[in-house]
Amino acid sequence: MKARSALLALGEVVLWWAALVVLWLMLISTVYTLEWAVGAGAAGVGAIVARIGRRAVVRR
């Protein structure tokens, strides 16, 4: 059960990350490697914050 919830948490973060990377790619003007790296990093932080925020709202 614990492994399952960890897997679910990881899946949620990966989903948030993918959505945020796509959003980043849509909002920048030119796509090159550095933009990819910065976007992926920022989306990683954003994905973790998004999961924490969603849980904070749901568990009230």
Add this chain to the structure above:
Amino acid sequence: MNGWLLAATAVLAVGLGASLWGVSTGPLGRRVTAQNLSTALLCPGLLLLAQGYDRTSYVDLALLLALLGPVGTLVFARLLADELAGDPPRAWGPTWAAAALGTVVVAVLCAVAGPGRAMVKLLIVGALLVGGNLIASRALSGGFAEVDRG
């Protein structure tokens, strides 16, 4: 001066001018409603300026404004909840007019931009602008009474 700049000038002069006048005069409900409308009208103005001057960086300003304008209005709605509770400002006519203006501007600019990432960006700005404006107006008119006290 091209047509885009003319349209932007009209939006800014008529829309933003009227809403700034509303912000600076009259009772509290009118002021806070006009404050909400001012960002909803400035955003299409910036989109038109971006097209008119061919400077895509203005679209980023419009994106920020579409995101932060309604957030600012929600802060006002929360802080002024007690003052607004007696007579919540309902301004659905101007709200829908601003939403229609935003929709038309975004649709026209999308048609000009053609399919691509620029079009997706415009659609994101439009969705944030119209959705945020409607949510902020509903919050001002007391539509989210259950969350007023957190």
